Amino acid sequence: MFLDLDANATYACDEQIQVLIAQAMAQLGNPSSVHRGGQRARAAVEEAREGIRELVGALPGDQIVFTSGATEANNTVVDAATRMGSGSLVSTQIEHPSILAPLAREALRGRDVRLVAPQQSGEILPEALVSVLGSETALISVMMANNETGVCNPIIDIAQRAREHAPRALIHSDLSQVVGKQAISFSEMGIDIGTISGHKIGALAGVGALVLRHGVSIEPLVVGGSQELKLRGGTENVLGIISLGIASRLVRERITRRSAQMRAVRDRFELLVLKELSNCDINGMNQQRLPNTSNIFIQGVRGDDLVVALDLERILVSSGAACSSGKPEPSHVLLAMGQDEQRVRSTVRVSFRADQSEQDAERVAHTLVRIAKRMRDEERTVSHAA
Amino acid sequence: MRRESTAVNTHLLATEPVVVAMSGGVDSSVAAYLLTKRGHPLVGVAMQVWDYKKNSSENSRATCCSPADFCDARMVASKLDIPFYVVDFEKTFEREVIQRFVETYQRGLTPNPCIDCNSKVKFRELRERARGFGCSTVATGHYARIRKSERGFHLLRGVDRNKDQSYFLYTCRQDELGSTIFPVGEYTKPEIRELAREAGLITANKAESQDICFVAGSVQDFVVTIGGGRGKGRFVSTSGQVLGEHEGIHRFTVGQRRGLHLGGAAEPLYVVGINASTNDVIIGNRDDLKREGFTVHEMHWVSPDLIQAVSEKRFPIERDVVAQVRSRHEGVQARMVARDANTCEIYWSDDWAAVSPGQAAVLYDLNNEELLCGGRIAAL
Secondary structure: OOEEOOOOOOOOOOOHHHHHHHHHHHHOOOOOOHHHHHHHHHHHHHHHHHHHHHHHHHOOOEEEEEEHHHHHHHHHHHHHHHHHOOEEEEEOOOOOOHHHHHHHHHHHHHOOEEEOOOOOOOOOOOHHHHHHHHHOOOOOEEOOOOOOOOEEEOOOOHHHHHHOOOOOOOEEEEOOOOOOOOOOHHHHHHEEEEEEOOOOOOOOOOOEEEEEOOOOOOOOOOOOOOHHHHHHOOOOOOOHHHHHHHHHHHHOOOOOHHHHHHHHHHHHHHHHHHHHHOEEEEEOOOOOOOOOOOEEOOOOOOOHHHHHHHOOOOOOOOOOOOOOOOOOEEEEEHHHOOOOHHHHEEEEEEOOOOOOHHHHHHHHHHHHHHHHHHHHHHHHHHHHOO | OOHHHHOOOHHHHHOEEEEEEOOOHHHHHHHHHHHHHOOOOEEEEEEOOOOOOOOOOOOOOOOOOOOHHHHHHHHHHHHHOOOOOEEHHHHOOOOOOHHHHHHHHOOOHHHHHHHHHHHOOOOOOHHHHHHHHHOOEEEOOOOOOEEOOEEEEEEOOOOOOOOOOHHHHOOOHHHHHEEEOHHHHHHOOOHHHHHHHOOOOOOOOOOOOOOOOOOOOHHHHHHHHHHHOOOEEEEEEEOOOOOEEOOOOOOOOOOOOOOOOOOOOOOOEEEEEEOOOOOOOEEEEHHHHOOOOEEEEEEEOOOOOHHHHHHHOOOOOEEEEEOOOOOOOEEEEEEEOOOOOOOEEEEEHHHHHOOOOOEEEEOOOOOOEEEEOOOEEEEO
């Protein structure tokens, strides 16, 4: 049986959600149609919207805008902020590429883009961010939790300090990784806009959302239809949206228990690995971290090869963020934390699901330790031969 | 055409999976197919050796091991229902193959990167990485065969003499031969294509890859781009007469006839020598290429008999052999005299062939079947 420890790449739909999605497929219509088929679809979309609002703790006046995913949501944020003024765009070096790439494009067009470096621990300090802000700053975007290390940033503090120093800025946080793993309250964060990803919480891929604080207005990235209160053109991905609504409700009901379960399993795993394997280290271990994420450096072992060897034993992990290119580059997150390339390439990410047990943690820990030792023995042989 | 039972190293097909190197070409695709037909668990590995995007303006499909080829390999693996991974070998490849390739040309010698790739990348590092995956046996799509006897493992030419690739494999050690499978070496190329069609593999009708997989354009331009070219030099006749100017010794190979652009001679002209210290390219006629013999160094001993003779230091070791001195060469009969473990002298018997320093000379038994040993041709 496969043991999926790559929940941060995608949190595969569990059976309960699969069944509910299949039922929903039977009655899809275009939510913009006047007739009852359209009305049913509209109702389903609005129900999903409320599910997300409750999951992220948004207020009734806050807006939920559906997108094709977190990547589109993040692109929309950068695009909107760029149109809002000519001031600097501020973010961090550890963001997801869906923030970094649009920012890089704006920098090429001559915009002042400033990326703050994290601490060695992986955390973004409010002071470091404040030091690059100006009164003209148009965007401040800081992810709430990093997808690779799981290290959390003090968003409330960051938002508060940012508001003082850059009153005109759109304050954004990518919430993709944190939603579904621990309880959050959008309304208490003090940010203007947040990004949500469907497939990171057990919904389908191809759907995501922006959460806009009441009173915040942005220009759409995708135009050509009046859907989503003219904030995102195009017929709604009704099935995807319904799946996001279902996942939101199921996750919210159990969020405390899910969080505790993931933490217990993850901690058991880390304890075993650290006990049984020498020369390894958990990145960001002493930081506030997502309860399910473990980013492990194992000296003398290639992360990419460890991923392959574990896959052959039916254990799914990754050597960093999920890579769509086929040729993995060393993690920009760990490099930004000041680690050298060799260390970065000797790192794997293990991210647990909420339906896994301590026995699962033991199985993966023992397997990982056995393979790492096998790989290290060979490295010793090779260096003798050379 | 059903020859599975004759393939050697079937004793390796025990319980642990075999790593099969898959380039995205038809040969390695069929290698994987033949092994799956025997019901053996496989792990498909594509070796990422060179960043084509970074190193070339074009993303040519004429090369092998490019992203498009890996896409084909992935499709084949999916069809055969085996796991498939792209594994990064770029650092080793750059150090052991590319740098040596460029430096050899710059020194006025002729490199053979496929041999370095086989010995340092495919049969050394791939094997180490495979062990990390829990696999001690590696299969490739080479046209060559391995036979086991009481004395050890014997490396033989592939059944299809037109496609035989044993020449590139002379650095294989006994332990490597003992844990390697060459499934396609038992077949001819048309049979391999037929098998690919039978299996419905996407690579069945794919064109042959170029000789040098990492060079999309001209070899000489590649050398200049990566390593910087050597300065201009002179064409000089064997009697010392200056015949003209050339664009750098890295552009020439001993034995080369084409591309000299030296008109007016009654007989065809050849490069008969390259002097790296003066940048001179020596020009002569075919007879000027003729030698009684030549020296080979960096010897690798492959056949169990020779390995034993060398380990017992029974020098000089003499054998009548067939010497193959470049990749497309049928081989010519010669006398081999080894005076130590690293060096070997070769004396032509009746016929002869022009040799290019830097290239490999590989020696076979008189049946031109079993590979005995090989090394690099020394400067003349």
